[in-house]
Amino acid sequence: MVEAMFPDPPYGAPRRTLSSAIPLLLGLGSLLLGTSPAVAASQTAGPEEGERPRLEPDLPSSPGDSSILILAAASLTDVLPRVAEAWETTGGMPVRFSFDATSRLAPQILQGAPADLFFSADERWMDWVEERGGILQESRRTLLANRMVLVVPSGSPLDRSGPRGLESPAVRRIALAGENVPAGRYGQAALENAGVWEAIRDRVARAGTVRGALEWVARGEADAGVVYRTDALAEPRVRVIHVFPEDSHPPVSYPAAVLREASRPGAASAFLSFCQGQEARAVFRAQGFEAPAATPGAVAGGTPSVPDPWSAIRLSFLVALAATLAGFVPAVALGWMLARWQFPGKNVLATLALVPLVLPPVVTGFLLLSLLGSRSPLGQALAAAGLPIPFTLLGATLAALVVGLPLYVVSIRNAFQVVDPRYEEVSWTLGRRPWPTFLRVSFPLALPGIAAGAVLAFARALGEFGATVVLAGNMEGQTRTIALAVYTLLESPSGREAIWVLVGASVLLSMMALLGYETLSRRQRRRMEVRGVR
Amino acid sequence: MSDRTGRKRTLIPENGPGDAPESDKGRSSDPESGWTLDLSLDVNLGAASLRAQIRTRARSVAIFGPSGGGKSTLLRVLAGVEERARGRVAVRGEVWQDSRDGRFLPPWERGVGWVPQDYLVFPHLKVRQNLAFAGAGPEEVEGVARRLALGHLLDRRPRRLSGGEQQRVALGRALLARPRILLLDEPFSALDRPLRARVVEELRGFSARHEIPLVLVSHDEADAAALGQEHWFLSEGRLEQTRGP
Numbered sequence: 111m112v113e114a115m116f117p118d119p120p121y122g123a124p125r126r127t128l129s130s131a132i133p134l135l136l137g138l139g140s141l142l143l144g145t146s147p148a149v150a151a152s153q154t155a156g157p158e159e160g161e162r163p164r165l166e167p168d169l170p171s172s173p174g175d176s177s178i179l180i181l182a183a184a185s186l187t188d189v190l191p192r193v194a195e196a197w198e199t200t201g202g203m204p205v206r207f208s209f210d211a212t213s214r215l216a217p218q219i220l221q222g223a224p225a226d227l228f229f230s231a232d233e234r235w236m237d238w239v240e241e242r243g244g245i246l247q248e249s250r251r252t253l254l255a256n257r258m259v260l261v262v263p264s265g266s267p268l269d270r271s272g273p274r275g276l277e278s279p280a281v282r283r284i285a286l287a288g289e290n291v292p293a294g295r296y297g298q299a300a301l302e303n304a305g306v307w308e309a310i311r312d313r314v315a316r317a318g319t320v321r322g323a324l325e326w327v328a329r330g331e332a333d334a335g336v337v338y339r340t341d342a343l344a345e346p347r348v349r350v351i352h353v354f355p356e357d358s359h360p361p362v363s364y365p366a367a368v369l370r371e372a373s374r375p376g377a378a379s380a381f382l383s384f385c386q387g388q389e390a391r392a393v394f395r396a397q398g399f400e401a402p403a404a405t406p407g408a409v410a411g412g413t414p415s416v417p418d419p420w421s422a423i424r425l426s427f428l429v430a431l432a433a434t435l436a437g438f439v440p441a442v443a444l445g446w447m448l449a450r451w452q453f454p455g456k457n458v459l460a461t462l463a464l465v466p467l468v469l470p471p472v473v474t475g476f477l478l479l480s481l482l483g484s485r486s487p488l489g490q491a492l493a494a495a496g497l498p499i500p501f502t503l504l505g506a507t508l509a510a511l512v513v514g515l516p517l518y519v520v521s522i523r524n525a526f527q528v529v530d531p532r533y534e535e536v537s538w539t540l541g542r543r544p545w546p547t548f549l550r551v552s553f554p555l556a557l558p559g560i561a562a563g564a565v566l567a568f569a570r571a572l573g574e575f576g577a578t579v580v581l582a583g584n585m586e587g588q589t590r591t592i593a594l595a596v597y598t599l600l601e602s603p604s605g606r607e608a609i610w611v612l613v614g615a616s617v618l619l620s621m622m623a624l625l626g627y628e629t630l631s632r633r634q635r636r637r638m639e640v641r642g643v644r
Numbered sequence: 645m646s647d648r649t650g651r652k653r654t655l656i657p658e659n660g661p662g663d664a665p666e667s668d669k670g671r672s673s674d675p676e677s678g679w680t681l682d683l684s685l686d687v688n689l690g691a692a693s694l695r696a697q698i699r700t701r702a703r704s705v706a707i708f709g710p711s712g713g714g715k716s717t718l719l720r721v722l723a724g725v726e727e728r729a730r731g732r733v734a735v736r737g738e739v740w741q742d743s744r745d746g747r748f749l750p751p752w753e754r755g756v757g758w759v760p761q762d763y764l765v766f767p768h769l770k771v772r773q774n775l776a777f778a779g780a781g782p783e784e785v786e787g788v789a790r791r792l793a794l795g796h797l798l799d800r801r802p803r804r805l806s807g808g809e810q811q812r813v814a815l816g817r818a819l820l821a822r823p824r825i826l827l828l829d830e831p832f833s834a835l836d837r838p839l840r841a842r843v844v845e846e847l848r849g850f851s852a853r854h855e856i857p858l859v860l861v862s863h864d865e866a867d868a869a870a871l872g873q874e875h876w877f878l879s880e881g882r883l884e885q886t887r888g889p
Binding site: 530532533535536537538539540541542543550551554555557637638 | 723724725752755756760766767768777778779817818821
């Protein structure tokens, strides 16, 4: 459940939180070692969609393996393994799953993810894959139906007032899946048809998956959410207060199909048939799913909005700048202590300062949310002081700061380390105490390196994604930075063109920052060369 | 360069450093005062160790010996920047360090004019700012700069100075701090012969005028002979006197 709330890196990378962080770390590592970051970067992203290197899921795919690999919508996480269990006891070939938002699975299929079956939570995405020849047309069928419900945390005072209750100002945050994730569109359509959408849209926080939205409600970070009924039933920490009418949103139907490049189409097809049999139906029903409606009705609503790229760029700039400024004093202090002081626990401090560098950013975000979320004492104290962290600009800044701090501290520590400590000793003998010596000698001598560290931290903050999406959500105009906007656009079949503004801005800003970093680092080295002259 | 003829001009015009500053009140004096230098040291730096006993009334002490014998370390102990030293250091009747009772006067209260072997001229400051680092006024700075043949270099950055020029900046910076003792580490190593004679003359004059004792270390006995009243030989961490005052 918790795992499902961590959205993966945008488009193209399958669900691998840990391993997808590795290319990033390699890139950062090579940066710290002074090798060209361009080399590392070229391993993670190609210039064109079609040339993108295939990042394949680490799931068994070699022909020697006898198992069926299924890409399935996140809302089927609980039920499909049970069906598979029943299938395997009847002697079927073992089944393995990769669960994620449908909007991320569909592009993976076209990139050649080595899977056999696709369970979509949305007809539209299945159409999209079918139009591009990703599935065996004749194998497609609609398996299941689901309903959208309004949930609140189990202790919430909100009750039977239905969607109208959301208009109350006491409801500060309403969690939905992303606007291009099926559950996000259905939820939005349901709220639109209930006539409350315009009143609440500014309070909507978009999670990566419907499971993420559910988790926010379950943790009390959101006061309400719109999720699938099946997910709500499986989560004891939430209460369903309203089931949206079937005709208030497009039918929630789950189409499934065998992939064109399936390595075991026969077994996959047999599993699909099994899913329509009596035994499987019973399992689905027990989990709250329904049989698909005989004639899917056409209900309008839930039109995806396209994020405004300039708002995202402005916001990213603001967040990165604020994080860099706020981190300056702590980073200089930590860098100085690590470079010059000897004290017990120094290694512990160094490790703590560096740990966000190697920790997956989503884990950092999760830890921050646990520490500063609205259920924690610290988070409550901050909220009472008018500084709420989750889903705010402050939260986005904090996430960027924490994730960027290691690079900041390491650069500054390196800058101080190349300053010969005997300059400080000379200053002492000339009557300057340690603090004036720091201000007049150590700090100015290390200044180019310190500035380089600030530039690097700024660049890292610009690109921050994982911790931000968990801690601050994905709210247009509030916490949706460049990375989050790109992520949102990538989920939409129609968002591909608008992306290029953001991608261009991102590449340009990053390159400028790295150029600045290099220049400043070189200046730092030159500054220290004076003693070579004899 | 007008001072070439008037060579008796004082380096530091008024309030010479020989006048005891008021801050001396809080300092502890040595009961057996009268020694310019009274050291008893045991420095252990892992690979190298230094044992030194010096007790002298001489105004200038020259210590020479081969490289790696501990000469620079001895000066660092006197300057107060070598934390690992154990023992007792008293200068001009004042106890600066005594490991038995934990006394340690920090370097910024000692008033030492330390000229390190590799100068350590602050690379981010112009020559003028380097000389004024301890707080000397512009006139004093210019006076000392002229005397040390640095007058034309005041606005340069250290990066654009030769080794000899940097060495003189380091010396000027130390003199302008109004020191109570001068610690010179190979102070003539980068100077050619005429400059060296001029600097020796300045140092001798400064030391005499302000009664500032001077400790010089060098690998070259000729340097030692130029300034030292009393000669000590330091080799492999052991110190012995070779010429009395």
